[in-house]
Structure formats: C-alpha cells, structure tokens
Amino acid sequence: MTGQTTGGIAGDTTDRAAGAADGPADAGPLLSVRDLSVEFDTRHGPVRAVRGVDLALRSGQCLAVVGESGSGKSVTARTLVGLAGRNATVRAAELGFEGADLRRNGEQQWRRLRGARIGFVLQDALSSLDPLRRVGDEIAEPLAVHGLLNRRERTARVVDLLTDVGVPEAALRARQYPHELSGGLRQRALIASAIAAGPPLLIADEPTTALDATVQAQVLDLLAARRDDGAAVLLISHDLTVVGRMADHIAVMYAGLVVEEGPAERLLNRPSHPYTVDLLAAAPSFDRAARPSRRTAGLVLAPPADGPGCPYSTRCALADSRCRAELPPLLPLPRKGPPPVDGAETGGTVRCWHAGEIPAGATRDDGAVAEAAPGPSPSEGQAEPLIDARELVKRFRSPDRTWRHAVDGVSFRLRPGEALGVVGESGSGKTTLAHLVTGMLAPDEGTVRLDGEAWSEATERERRPRRSRVQTVQQNPLESFDPRFSVERIVGEALGRPGRRAAAAERRRITELLHRVGLDGSVLQRRGAELSGGQRQRVAIARALAPEPEVIVCDEPVSALDVSVQAQILDLFASLRGDLGVALLFISHDLGVIREVCDRVLVMKDGKVVEEGDVARVFDAPRHPYTQALLAALTRTAALAGSSRAYVPARVALPGEPSGTELL
Amino acid sequence: MTAVTDTGSSGVAPSVAVPHRSGAARRVLRPGLLLASAYLLLVVLAAIHPDLFAAHPNATDPVNALQGPSGHHVFGTDQLGRDTFARVVHGARTSVAVGLGATALAFGVGAVWGLLASLGGRVLDELLMRIADIFLAMPGTLMALLVVAVLGPSGRNIAIAIAVSLSPGFARVTRVQTLVVKEAGYVRAATSLGVRRRSVIMRHVVPNVLPPLFVLATMNIGSCMIVGSSLSFLGLGPQPPSPEWGSMLSQAREYLQADWSLAVFPGIAITLTVICIGVVGREIQVRFEGRRP
Amino acid sequence: MLPGDPARLIAGSGTLNSASPQVLRLINHQYGFDRPLIDQYGHFLGQLAHGRFGTSYQLNQPVTKVILDQLWATVTVAVGAAVLGFVLALVLALTTAGRPKARAVSSAIELLLVSTPSFWVGILLLSLFSFRLHLFPVLGNEGVQSLVLPWVTMALPIGGALALVMREGVERALDEPFVLTVRARGATQRRVLLRHVLRHALLPVLTLSGWVLGQLLGGVVVVEAVFARAGIGQITLTAVDGRDFPVVTGVVMLAATTFVVINTAVDLLDRVVDPRLRAVAR
Amino acid sequence: TSGSSGGSGAAGSGGGTPVTGGTLTYAVNQTQPTLDPAVSPADVTGIVGLAIFDSLVAQTGPTTFKPWLAERWEISPDGKTYTFHLRSGVTFQDGTPFNAAAVKKTLDHVVDPATKSQYAGSLISAYKRSTVVDDATVKVELSRPFTPFLQALSTPYLGIQSPKALALPVSRYKPVGTGPFSFVSWAQQKNIVLVRNPHYTTPSPGAKHTGPAHLDRINIDLITEDTTRYGALTSHQVQAIGSVPPIDVKPLKAAGLQLLRYQAPGANWNVYFNVSRGVTKDVRVRQAVQAAVDMPTLVKSVYFGQYEAAKNSISPNTGYYDTAAESSLQGYDPAKANRLLDEAGWTGRNSQGYRTKDGKELAIEWPYTPAGQRNGRDTLAEGLQAQAKKVGINLKRPSVAVGTYVSDIQKGTYDMLDYSFVRADPDILRLVWGSDQLVSKGGENASYANSPQLDAWLKEASTTEDAAVAERDYAKAQAYVLKNAYLIPGYIEQTTIGASDKLHGVGFTPQSFPNFYDAWLAK
Numbered sequence A: 001m002t003g004q005t006t007g008g009i010a011g012d013t014t015d016r017a018a019g020a021a022d023g024p025a026d027a028g029p030l031l032s033v034r035d036l037s038v039e040f041d042t043r044h045g046p047v048r049a050v051r052g053v054d055l056a057l058r059s060g061q062c063l064a065v066v067g068e069s070g071s072g073k074s075v076t077a078r079t080l081v082g083l084a085g086r087n088a089t090v091r092a093a094e095l096g097f098e099g100a101d102l103r104r105n106g107e108q109q110w111r112r113l114r115g116a117r118i119g120f121v122l123q124d125a126l127s128s129l130d131p132l133r134r135v136g137d138e139i140a141e142p143l144a145v146h147g148l149l150n151r152r153e154r155t156a157r158v159v160d161l162l163t164d165v166g167v168p169e170a171a172l173r174a175r176q177y178p179h180e181l182s183g184g185l186r187q188r189a190l191i192a193s194a195i196a197a198g199p200p201l202l203i204a205d206e207p208t209t210a211l212d213a214t215v216q217a218q219v220l221d222l223l224a225a226r227r228d229d230g231a232a233v234l235l236i237s238h239d240l241t242v243v244g245r246m247a248d249h250i251a252v253m254y255a256g257l258v259v260e261e262g263p264a265e266r267l268l269n270r271p272s273h274p275y276t277v278d279l280l281a282a283a284p285s286f287d288r289a290a291r292p293s294r295r296t297a298g299l300v301l302a303p304p305a306d307g308p309g310c311p312y313s314t315r316c317a318l319a320d321s322r323c324r325a326e327l328p329p330l331l332p333l334p335r336k337g338p339p340p341v342d343g344a345e346t347g348g349t350v351r352c353w354h355a356g357e358i359p360a361g362a363t364r365d366d367g368a369v370a371e372a373a374p375g376p377s378p379s380e381g382q383a384e385p386l387i388d389a390r391e392l393v394k395r396f397r398s399p400d401r402t403w404r405h406a407v408d409g410v411s412f413r414l415r416p417g418e419a420l421g422v423v424g425e426s427g428s429g430k431t432t433l434a435h436l437v438t439g440m441l442a443p444d445e446g447t448v449r450l451d452g453e454a455w456s457e458a459t460e461r462e463r464r465p466r467r468s469r470v471q472t473v474q475q476n477p478l479e480s481f482d483p484r485f486s487v488e489r490i491v492g493e494a495l496g497r498p499g500r501r502a503a504a505a506e507r508r509r510i511t512e513l514l515h516r517v518g519l520d521g522s523v524l525q526r527r528g529a530e531l532s533g534g535q536r537q538r539v540a541i542a543r544a545l546a547p548e549p550e551v552i553v554c555d556e557p558v559s560a561l562d563v564s565v566q567a568q569i570l571d572l573f574a575s576l577r578g579d580l581g582v583a584l585l586f587i588s589h590d591l592g593v594i595r596e597v598c599d600r601v602l603v604m605k606d607g608k609v610v611e612e613g614d615v616a617r618v619f620d621a622p623r624h625p626y627t628q629a630l631l632a633a634l635t636r637t638a639a640l641a642g643s644s645r646a647y648v649p650a651r652v653a654l655p656g657e658p659s660g661t662e663l664l
Numbered sequence B: 001m002t003a004v005t006d007t008g009s010s011g012v013a014p015s016v017a018v019p020h021r022s023g024a025a026r027r028v029l030r031p032g033l034l035l036a037s038a039y040l041l042l043v044v045l046a047a048i049h050p051d052l053f054a055a056h057p058n059a060t061d062p063v064n065a066l067q068g069p070s071g072h073h074v075f076g077t078d079q080l081g082r083d084t085f086a087r088v089v090h091g092a093r094t095s096v097a098v099g100l101g102a103t104a105l106a107f108g109v110g111a112v113w114g115l116l117a118s119l120g121g122r123v124l125d126e127l128l129m130r131i132a133d134i135f136l137a138m139p140g141t142l143m144a145l146l147v148v149a150v151l152g153p154s155g156r157n158i159a160i161a162i163a164v165s166l167s168p169g170f171a172r173v174t175r176v177q178t179l180v181v182k183e184a185g186y187v188r189a190a191t192s193l194g195v196r197r198r199s200v201i202m203r204h205v206v207p208n209v210l211p212p213l214f215v216l217a218t219m220n221i222g223s224c225m226i227v228g229s230s231l232s233f234l235g236l237g238p239q240p241p242s243p244e245w246g247s248m249l250s251q252a253r254e255y256l257q258a259d260w261s262l263a264v265f266p267g268i269a270i271t272l273t274v275i276c277i278g279v280v281g282r283e284i285q286v287r288f289e290g291r292r293p
Numbered sequence C: 001m002l003p004g005d006p007a008r009l010i011a012g013s014g015t016l017n018s019a020s021p022q023v024l025r026l027i028n029h030q031y032g033f034d035r036p037l038i039d040q041y042g043h044f045l046g047q048l049a050h051g052r053f054g055t056s057y058q059l060n061q062p063v064t065k066v067i068l069d070q071l072w073a074t075v076t077v078a079v080g081a082a083v084l085g086f087v088l089a090l091v092l093a094l095t096t097a098g099r100p101k102a103r104a105v106s107s108a109i110e111l112l113l114v115s116t117p118s119f120w121v122g123i124l125l126l127s128l129f130s131f132r133l134h135l136f137p138v139l140g141n142e143g144v145q146s147l148v149l150p151w152v153t154m155a156l157p158i159g160g161a162l163a164l165v166m167r168e169g170v171e172r173a174l175d176e177p178f179v180l181t182v183r184a185r186g187a188t189q190r191r192v193l194l195r196h197v198l199r200h201a202l203l204p205v206l207t208l209s210g211w212v213l214g215q216l217l218g219g220v221v222v223v224e225a226v227f228a229r230a231g232i233g234q235i236t237l238t239a240v241d242g243r244d245f246p247v248v249t250g251v252v253m254l255a256a257t258t259f260v261v262i263n264t265a266v267d268l269l270d271r272v273v274d275p276r277l278r279a280v281a282r
Numbered sequence D: 001t002s003g004s005s006g007g008s009g010a011a012g013s014g015g016g017t018p019v020t021g022g023t024l025t026y027a028v029n030q031t032q033p034t035l036d037p038a039v040s041p042a043d044v045t046g047i048v049g050l051a052i053f054d055s056l057v058a059q060t061g062p063t064t065f066k067p068w069l070a071e072r073w074e075i076s077p078d079g080k081t082y083t084f085h086l087r088s089g090v091t092f093q094d095g096t097p098f099n100a101a102a103v104k105k106t107l108d109h110v111v112d113p114a115t116k117s118q119y120a121g122s123l124i125s126a127y128k129r130s131t132v133v134d135d136a137t138v139k140v141e142l143s144r145p146f147t148p149f150l151q152a153l154s155t156p157y158l159g160i161q162s163p164k165a166l167a168l169p170v171s172r173y174k175p176v177g178t179g180p181f182s183f184v185s186w187a188q189q190k191n192i193v194l195v196r197n198p199h200y201t202t203p204s205p206g207a208k209h210t211g212p213a214h215l216d217r218i219n220i221d222l223i224t225e226d227t228t229r230y231g232a233l234t235s236h237q238v239q240a241i242g243s244v245p246p247i248d249v250k251p252l253k254a255a256g257l258q259l260l261r262y263q264a265p266g267a268n269w270n271v272y273f274n275v276s277r278g279v280t281k282d283v284r285v286r287q288a289v290q291a292a293v294d295m296p297t298l299v300k301s302v303y304f305g306q307y308e309a310a311k312n313s314i315s316p317n318t319g320y321y322d323t324a325a326e327s328s329l330q331g332y333d334p335a336k337a338n339r340l341l342d343e344a345g346w347t348g349r350n351s352q353g354y355r356t357k358d359g360k361e362l363a364i365e366w367p368y369t370p371a372g373q374r375n376g377r378d379t380l381a382e383g384l385q386a387q388a389k390k391v392g393i394n395l396k397r398p399s400v401a402v403g404t405y406v407s408d409i410q411k412g413t414y415d416m417l418d419y420s421f422v423r424a425d426p427d428i429l430r431l432v433w434g435s436d437q438l439v440s441k442g443g444e445n446a447s448y449a450n451s452p453q454l455d456a457w458l459k460e461a462s463t464t465e466d467a468a469v470a471e472r473d474y475a476k477a478q479a480y481v482l483k484n485a486y487l488i489p490g491y492i493e494q495t496t497i498g499a500s501d502k503l504h505g506v507g508f509t510p511q512s513f514p515n516f517y518d519a520w521l522a523k
Ligand SMILES: Nc1ncnc2c1ncn2[C@@H]1O[C@H](COP(=O)(O)OP(=O)(O)OP(=O)(O)O)[C@@H](O)[C@H]1O
Pocket: A040, A041, A042, A047, A048, A049, A068, A069, A070, A071, A072, A073, A074, A075, A076, A085, A087, A123, A529, A530, A531, A532, A533, A534, A535, A560, A561, A562
C-alpha cells in the first residue's frame, strides 16, 4: 500500500532511505539536532520555548517526542522546517538534515525541503487548511509546488491519498471546503497532504487526536508502512499507546528541555527521569476504569521552575537544593541498579541529578489504588433531565447537491451530575450534535429542551439569559478565540467582565481558573495563536468553567493534552460532577477517557446512535458491530504495542509518595 | 545574520547571540510616529487658532504676486500677492474639517449602515443595499448638489454632502466583512457564552470588521479635501477668498508655468496630513488590535 | 432640475441673452416645457421606460446615439485604467505586505497618490512624457500609444487605494494559521501570496469596486479634458455646461446601470471568492 | 479717432515667400454643438465658418465695409431695404452655383425658428424678408432701420451657405460655402478637418493673395485643458493654439514661438453697476467703489501684463472709440473713496470693518456663476474684493448656478455684474446702455441704465447717415457712463494665438477671428 503511495514519485528517496535502514550504524543520522533553542519575542517579554534540545533520527526509524503540554514539542517541530515563527529567534549548535547544515539554509533551500523532503503535519488540524480552497487542492499542493505530476494526475492522486488515510467518498470530500469537513476528516486531509510527495522525513504533530480508534489504527498503519519503506518519522504525541506502537526511540520533553531520551522499550518500561515516571504513571488505561487517582479537588500540577535549576524540581519528589540551583546536563544513562530484564532495554540519556536513584523497572501497580467512584451515578427518573434531546436531525448540502444527514434522529437525556459520553466514527456527527445541543445550530427536526423548557426552539434572545447554564469546549479552541484577545480577556469575557484589563478581583478569579486547568499566569497576556495546542484547550476549558454552568458540552476537550495534564483535567471534571452536580456531554475518541469520565455512552455512526448504555456494559459487551470493531481496534493497538514494543502503560511509584504533585 | 526573514518564516542562526529584533524595529518606528503626531498637532493648532502662526491670509499685494519662496514669504505669494504660508495655515481649518469631518461621518454612517444590513435580516439587508446602490449610482457632485440645495452651502454641509456620497462605500465594505466575521468561531463562542448580542457585536464583530474600514477612511481623508475644493468651486461651500487647501491646489494649476510653489505647499499640506493620519492611525489600530506593530 | 427657464438655458449660451422670443417659444414647445410639470415628468418617465432618452438639446441628436458614439473611447480608457490600477495594487500590496519598512514607504506613496487630484497627475505625466520626452502624443484617440498616459493617470490613485486595502487584507491573512501549513508544503512566498492569501484579501477589494467605478467616472472627465480625448467625460462636461438635460440624464442612467450591474456581479463574486459566504443564508 | 488696425490685421512675421502645402493643426479650447454657423454662437464656429464660408460684405475697419460676394449694394433712404448685386461665376464647394436664391435661402434659414439660431438670428433681428430680383440681385427688407446690418452680414455667422446643403435634413447637415477651405469631417469633441478648396476665386478684400489657399489642410483640434494645449504647441505636436493663457505668453515667447494677438472690438470685460437699484443707485457709492479699486494694477498682475487695462467701456478697436472720454474715468484713490462714502452717509463700522449706515452693512452683491469664471476673472474679483474691503466695502460674491444666474439677471437682483461683449460695431454702446435693451426685456443692458440723454445720443448715432454726428454722439455716451460711474472698466479682451515660428500669414478679421486663407507653413 505504501509502496504505491511513494513509488514513482521519489524513487531515489526510497533507495537512499532503504540504504540507511540497512546499515543504520554506518550512515549518519538523517536528522541531527544539537543544542537547539528557540525564543519568542512577545509584547510581554521573551518566551523561551525551547532551551537546548538534542535529537537524532535515522531513516526507517520513528522517533517519538512526548512531554508536557507547552514543553516546546511543536515549536521544535516547526523549527525543523524553518517555520518557528516571525517573532522567533532560533539558535543551534547543529542542525543537520541529509548531511546538509540547515542553519545555513536560505528561504529557497528551506522551500526545497519542505513538502518534498520533509512532510509536516501541523498540530492545528482544524485550522490548518485554507478555508477558501477546496480540500483536494490543498492536498495536491506539495505536488504542484514541487512540480510533481500534472494537473490531471494530481486530481487522481488526491483521491488515492484520501483513500489511503481512510477517508470514505474521497472524490466527494476532495471537492468540499474545509469548513464542511469534520475534525477527523480535516486531520486526515492534512496527513494526506503531508505524505503526498513521499518525503523521506515525516514530522507528524499529534496526527491522530481527532481520529477514532479504527481510523487511528489505519493511519498508524500508514505511517508505519512509510517508516518500513525507509522514511523517517518524527512523531509528536501525547498518546502513549500510539507512541508505544510506533516509536523506535522516544524523547521526553519538559519545559523546553529534553529530559530523557532512549529506545522506546527501555524508556517505556524503565523510565529514568522522574517526569517520565510520572508521565507513564498518569496514562489512562482502558482496561481499568479509573486511574490511580490524585482525585482530590484543588490538587494541581505545579508549573515548571523558572530558575536556573531543573525545571521539574517544583514537582519532583526527589528534588533537593542542587536540583533547584543547577540544571543537570543530559548524560548517558547510568547502568546502575538491577540488570535489565532483557538486553534491549538499555541505552539513552537522561537529564537528572538523581537518575541513578530511580529504581529501574519500578513497581508495577496493578490496580492497587482504590478505585474512585466515577462521580454520582444518578439513577433514572430521580432527577429531571437537564438536557432532553429528541429525534434530532441535521442535514447539510454536499457538493453533489444532495442532502446528507450529519445527525439523524438522535435522542438522549442528560441529568444533573451525569456524564454522557459520545464516541463514534470521525464524521459521524458528534460535533454537529454538540452544536445542536448548545444551540449554535438549529436542528432541522427534533427538539432540545433545557431543564424542561424550550431550548432549540427558543429564539436566541430567549436563550441568552440561560446561556450561562450550558457551556461548551469546542473541538477547535483556536477558532473560538477572538484573534485580538489575550487569554485574560478570553476568560474574562466568560466572567461577564470583558474589559481589556480585568479588575484585580476578576484577574484573581481568572488566574484561579487557569490554575485549575494547570496554566500559570505567564499565559495571561498571550493571544490564542501564541499558545501551544494543549494550552489552548485548557484555556477553552477554563472559559467554560467560568460562568459556573450546569452542563458542559465538551468536544474533544483533552485531545491535545499529555497524560499527566489530562489526568488533572479529568480529575477536575470528576470533581465538578461530584461537588457541583455539573452534567457533562463528553465527546472523545479516547475510549479510555470516556470510560473514566462517563456513566453512559452513545456510540454514533453515520449520524445515528447505534448503541447506547452504561459505559461498562457497552465497552465490556458491545452489541453493535461498529462498537465491536471500535473496541477491537483499540485492543489491537494495545496488543501490538504490548507485543512488539513491550509496552503496557505502567504505574510507577517513586520513593516518597504522593508522587510529583504539590498542593497549590 | 538573518535569524528572521521577512517572509515570516524563520531561518536558523548558529549559536550566536541574536540582537532583539523587535526592540530595534520599535526604535526605528518611534521617530516617525513622533514626527507624525507633532505635525498633526500643529495642523490642529492651526485649525483652532491660525493667527498663532500667521495673520492676514487675504491681504493682497498685486505688485508682489507670484513671488517664489523667500525670506519674507516663506512659501512665496500667490497670484494676488497673498502670502501662501498664511493661506496654508488658515486653510487648515476648512480642509481638516471637511477631510476629517466628512470621513468620520461617512465612516460612522457607513459602518452602522453595513452592520444593520448584515445583521438585521434579509429584508433589511436587501433594502439597505439597494439604497446603497442608488446612492452609489448618483454622481457624487449631483449628490452634493442635492444635499447643499437642501441644507444650504457651508463648510459643514460640504462635509455632510461628501459623507453622504461616501457612506455607501463604507456600508458595502462593512457588510461583507461582517458577513464573514459573524460566522467566525469566536463570534459563535461568545454567543454561546451568553454574551448579549449587542456586546458580541461591539466586542467581536465590530473590531474585526474595522481594519479595512480604517484603511478606507485614511485614504478617503485626502480625497475628501480635494473633493471639498471642487464643491467650493461649484459654489457649494466656503467661498474664495477664504483659503482652503484643495482649491489652492486646483487654482495653482493655472499658474503652473510661472510658479510651482503655488501647488507644492498646499499639496504637501494635504499629503502630509493624510500620511501622518495614516501613521498615527495605524499605530492606534495596531494597539487596539493588540498586534505587533 | 436646476432653477431658471429651461428654454433660455438651452438657447442661450453665448452672451446674456441672444435667442429671440420666437425661438424660445419653439424650444419650449418642442421639449414640452409649456406643458404642466407633472405632465412633463410623466412623459419623461414614459420615454425612459421605452429606452428613449430623448434628444440632446445641444447636439440635435438622440441621446442614445450621442452616448453610444463616445462609449467605446471611454470604455477603453476606463477598463484599461481599472485593470492597470488593480495590477498596480496587486504588485504593491504583495511585495510590501509584512515588511514594515517597505510598507511604510509604499503606503506613504499610495496615500500621496490617493490624495493628489488626477488633473495634477495627468499634467505632470503629460509634461514629462509627452512635452519633454515626446514618448506619447497628446492628440489622437488611436492606438495604445495615446492610451498609455490616460491609463496611468487614472490607474495611479485607484491602484494606490486598492493597494492600501489589499495589503491590510494580505497581512491579516498571513497571520492565519493555515499559512504555516502552506509554507510547510514548500510553497514559495509568491505561491503563498497569490494562491492563498490574495483570495482572502480580495473580498474587501471586490467590495470597493463600486468606489473604483465612481473614481473611474470622475476620472474620465478629468482625463479626457487633460489628454484632449473624446468620450463620455467630454460629452458630460459639455452637456453640464450647456444644461443639456437629456444628455446629462442619459449619462446618469448609464452610470447608474453600470453601478447596479457591477454591484450585483460583486455580490455574486463574493460568494465565489469565499465559500463560507455561500452558507450564510441570503 | 478709430482705434488701430483695419482689414485683416496681418500677423506672423510675413517674411519669405509663401509656400504651398502642409497641414496646419490648430488647437482650440472650445467645442460646438453644431457646425452650422447660423445656429452655433461659439467662437470656434466663427473660425471654422470663416474658412468655409464667404460673406456678402467684408468689414475692413471699425465702420467701413467693402464688397465681397456682393459686388455692390444700395440702401433705401428709409434704411429699411438693402439691394445686393452679386458676383457671378462663383460656385459653392459642392458645385452649386452661387446666386440670389442662395442668399435668400441662407438668410431665411438663419431666422427660421426651426433653425433655433442661438446667435446669428439675433444679429439680424430686424430682418423681414428677401426677394430674389434676378439671379444676381437680391433685395433684403428690414422691419426697421438697422445700421448694424452690414456688420452682421460680414460675420461668418451669416456666411452664405449652399442651398443644396441646407436642403438636407438637420441630422445630415454639412457646412458648404464658397470659402477657401471645404469641410471634410467632424468628430464631435475631437476635431474638424478642412481641405483646401482648389477652385477658390473669391478672396476677401483685405487678402494678400488670390486663388486657392496656401495650406493643404487644416485640422482644428479640441484641447480644452490650457496646459495641454500649451504643451502640445511647445512640443510641436500642433502648429498653433488658440486662447493662450496670459501666464504662458512669456515662456511661449522664450521658447521661440510666436504670439499673434488682436484686441477684440466691442464692450470690454467690465464690471457693471446696477444703477437703478440698491446701494449702487447712489452715484457716490459707485464712484467710491471705482476709486477704491486699482483695476490697472490688478489687471497687470493677474494677466502678467499681457492684457491691457481698459480705460473706457469699449475697446479701442471699436468704431468711434473716443480717447478723450478716457479722462472722465477717475483713477485709484482710496482717500477719495473714503470721502465719498462718508458723504454718502456710510460712516459706521461693524466688527468686520465694513462700513454701515443705520446699522446696515455696505454690502454689494456681485453674483457669479463658476462656469463663467475662466481666464483669471475670479482672481481679479478676489483682488477687487480685498481692495474694496480696505475702504469698508463688502463686495459679496455669491456663487450661483447658471440657471439662477440667468434668472437673477432678468430680475435685476444684483448690484454688480461682469461680462464682456465682442462686437465690431459701435452700436454695441446702444446694446449695453440703451433703456430699450434692458436684460429684463431680453437685451444686453445689465446695468439697468435708464438715461433719456444716453438713449437720445445712442438712438441718433445708430440711425444717422452722418458720420460726424455719430462720432459726436458716441463720444458723449462714452464719457457719460464713465463720469457717472456706471461701470468699472476692466480689461480689453483679445484673441491670442500661439504659433510655431513656421506659421506665417495668419490674419485677423475685425471681429478678431483668425483668418487662415493667407496662412502658410514654412518648410
Ligand atoms: N508564537 C508564539 N509566541 C509566543 N509564545 C509561543 C509561541 N508559540 C508557542 N509559544 C509558547 O512556547 C511554548 C511551547 O509551545 P509548543 O507549542 O511547542 O508546546 P507543545 O509542547 O507543542 O505543547 P502541546 O502539547 O500543548 O501542543 C508554550 O509555552 C507556548 O505558549
């Protein structure tokens, strides 16, 4: 399959890549980065996004970059294609690709690389397509830019590419405009565009966040096939399952630094840096409904340290005065402690004064931690439904002039304190359903009632006073921020005090909200475009919390968050439900997250609800073939990871629990 | 050392310290902004109190007509021996009033007009846009004639007349921009926050619609000053001999062969004013948008 | 209509009074000025509805013929100038967008162009290129040679204005997230600008076409006078000078029709340029 | 006593022998509604008409006429019947023979209401009928004695047209005469093309040569913009231009080009007081205004010394111009102006420094219509305003639309008015001052002069056959209006033509039209 994809387009690429794959020891790395740092100049002083990153990647290999949200992963990736940004200052001791020194690149050399030699999937799938051009033209652009294929061939190729990335009705989709596509479709279009010219290096920044398990598996297969064909893949992901499945090597970033690096198996199973340990521990597991919990309301992650010391020292249980005073260098992993279980699990570097003290192959915690109640599970009929959606139908017109049902007869009820999950195929109408519930779209048929009163049928004027009761976290948070607004104003507006500068009281409240979602004051004055993907998502969540709503409609609220932050956010949702009786309509592709957060779940396909019921029931005993397929795909991914890469998300306990959290 | 290229993408520097770029850029910008503000201040002063700078704009001295700039007459004299400098200074009031007044009025009326059309439902939209078409189709001078016929000739009415003929242009631009902006995610987001419609419009729609209007306004100020003069010529405004930049400029045409300075100084006055308003306006706009200058 | 006795206006343009009373009476009758005003107006509308604009008082020819005879000359000037102005704006806006220094210089020049009366531009161009350098002739409506200077004269202010608006749009679009992806595909700056960003900047520019048309109408009057060209502008001047109402009306109707046609076209084009506008229920 | 120049005031250094051939491109600043000289009043019609048409008689001096197409003529004793004996063997450019019928047809055409003549008709308002006596004799009857008749006939507006051409429908009108050039084409708003008439036999009495004209072709191009027209000449794209702005005269000469000029006859550009109404009814006020302004200096300054300040109401080129009358004009004397105003009771002053009487400001309304303000007159007026202000007079210049202007004039609701009236006949004085010529009655008397004494002199002068009587009467009239301050004399209108140094032999008719019959272009 991948052979077709690249064959004939960049033959020499494949050859060279294959050669590299044959003798990885002889050939130098395809990509080598040493001491890369990136600084942004903002109106409120410089932001040091990347502070000395080292990376190396060989053809035919996959390097995964994981790390804290906002740790500089995306910035690093953008820098590798020379697009750090207008206000960025980039420095590096070495920046080599295919033997050439990228530091000397002029705009022209960069251009020759981009798209042709380096394919790049940006994190912002939802706003990365030109809204005024057809999707097909966008996908074909690398081919056009680099003069590959003529116009007619390109059109045919676009359909192939879209099919490869799992887009049904590819020809039709190619003729649509981005705003007519669902998030997952846009993301796949973006991937198709990045691989169109068969580049020997593919950088994929969170490429599967908006994809359901089945499609995700398909896309990962595609990436794996590209890798097996000799292309190098730089994968940025917070999804450790994905990382575990794909990566040969993993680099862990924290606060602009690579804190640990090494072969995937070793790193996943025997993490050496306290942050890595924490990260792995926080991973949600589909198998277990609840993660080992720090589910205590008000517990949030401390921000990285500002000073000269180790940035993780603020959270680290092992931190001592040296950690706080002096930044540890990146050193080869000491071979202390008990010998590895198998020889492969060695190697790598770590940036920690205490690296040797971490017990290798730390204790696996097999569900020893008490399972926290998944929020109050209100029994049917006990409370009046807060949201009552009946037979909702929404149609859109497609380019072939036919009407298509995005939502087709969906009904559900949501009671106070309840969490209803919505899972389903990408493009199955989840976002549309969310829009119908929040009243941003009017249903073509059916009604939504809020607390017994007309909602979808009410006029906007009638809805407005009740708007604060229903809040939403949109799938594309960036789009939902006024480009002129700072974070302070964005959140401030939701407080009903939209002044340019908030009054002290408001500002305190805003800061508090941001803290709850794990952001510190440094983002207050930044605009949406200056935030990392995960930061945006959390700002959107903070905004949704601001008016103290009764219902929150969350459309992929944690898709861009690394697992540790994700855990914090999920805890937050749980406490909202438990303490305040907030109801959640929770859309996610991550079945683990759904399982953790929700009581009940709707499974959607083609606009219809194909299965509905208690989370446990549906996930443990799926009835509908689609649900079964979905779960099978998940299991397959996990199994793959488990077998070939020997990774099962592990719970690692550090000496001196509670691990890595501090009370704020 | 090109850590940053103009194309918006960033090159990569070797491990060498890179000077702060925007700091430098800011330093480059400052004097321009200062000069522009200073000039505008002078113009405003001249408009309020011209006698501060020069007196007797209408004192004729036919014997010394059309003298080029000299120590005695810094800007030279015109066809009747009047001091060009005094006339330029005294011309500021009418010119600025007409240029700024008409533009501001057209801006305001046009923006409201366009907003109403794009936000007020289909019937209103059709109605308002057809009216705009009719207005646009009427030759500007005819329009002005009508307005002045109704209101009587005066500087203020010139401004109104020009504004009337300009506002449909503003209305159309506003309308289209609004149509795009009102579908933007952030507008929906604000709506779903329960922000009042008026606040959504004032906070999100209007500010995002404004920038092209600002540009349109800046560029209109100059043309208003000129149009104002041709209306004066038609007898629809301040009459000669009261000085006014636009008519000074058009009168100078007759003396092209004899004395260039006659056209040069009022011309410079107009252009400088427009450019300075452009510079200061842009700064304000950028601040307002929270963008990097 | 302007005050004053129409017949007198038609007959008298020489000195104070020169037409004899019989002539005045005849004119009054021929143009129906002796009938009640309401009658006259009704008649006029009736004629208009039938596409008859009547006969020029001055030229003794049907207004339609008078206008049609001159239309082509004016259209070539106006359309050429509009195209040139647009191209000029494109070049200025695209080459200077996002470069603070170039933009500052360029927008100063554009503002200068916009605020310079076109008669000045025309005269300066003529003096330099025709009188001094003998590159282009003053006389003669024929050939591209004689069109160059009029085109440039009219195009400069239009180009300046459009450039200002277009650059603003380009800069805003360059800030949008999708531009990063486009660059990541290896698109050249030119491609980014022409294929992607330009379209975003086109919307406000398109909306300005009504303004451009107004500029053109005003411009032809000046340009035709300065460059001694025949055309609608000259007819209009003569007609306005001589109170030739049927011709004035004809010209106004022509302008109005053009405005309506162009604005309608622009409304449609808007939706071609921005597919998101199609979704907006209109 | 008559002013300068008679016949065709030849201009252009006539050096060398005429060369035959070449195309003259002459740029004018004025267009015309139609080529028919019987209809259009435009100057350019006169110029074109002069090339295409010959007239019955030729004016050779302010008051002298010579035969042209008419060999001779008789005037009946009552002055009401003119009998013209025509030349024979003359043909029109279209081959039609020239005869009495053609003359009758032309004159009838001029006065036919259907022609809608805007000027020519008014020149012969006394015309009653023509009778063809025989092929070579035509008798013209007038409704009243009318001495300006011959002068009128001598203008190109009454050039004799081919009856065949006149018989065509109006829409297909082509000017066809017996003149030295025949009409080829006319592009409205653009140009008129004429070619030499090879069969030309009837040059006017003042002509320098006989037979066909020297030039092959004349293009009369329309260039309305002064600067462009001037530039077209200096860059040799045209050989001659009309209406050279005074400011361009010096550079034009400096560029080695010729300036041909001819002072127009008739009423100068003057500022007339409305003598029968408002504050200007008071002669002291009128005299005060006269004394307050320094017209000669202003004229010199505004027109760069190119226009001559007038010292009389009419131009020296007009018949019976009286130099002695010039002394009746008082000069610039602000002190006297102040004294006169004090005497007249305008002793108060208001906040703006204008004089008042019984709380009323001394304001003088001088309306204008922008379209009429060519040629620096607005500047001149601004100068007058400034000077008047110095003695406390508020010269107000409301700008009004043409329509309002015309009706204002007819109602006489103004205090001052400015205009000029070119006419090569002393009868102009009667047209301007005669009480039977009030503008309200369709005449040209815009100052509403209504003096029985003036009327008597002017009437006698226009009807008498005795030149001495006429001279005496006209002189008295000229002095009277100056002494009584009926007007402020302005400047003498002139035709100014800029021409290439290659152009020779251009003449001027007494009406100040350029005549290209004798013109030739050096190689
Ligand atoms: N244009 C910019 N201007 C200023 N700061 C920026 C800009 N872009 C990114 N940053 C900041 O740089 C830091 C690193 O951002 P980056 O996008 O690389 O994070 P990330 O690791 O990709 O996080 P996530 O997983 O949330 O996407 C963040 O703190 C972010 O706010």
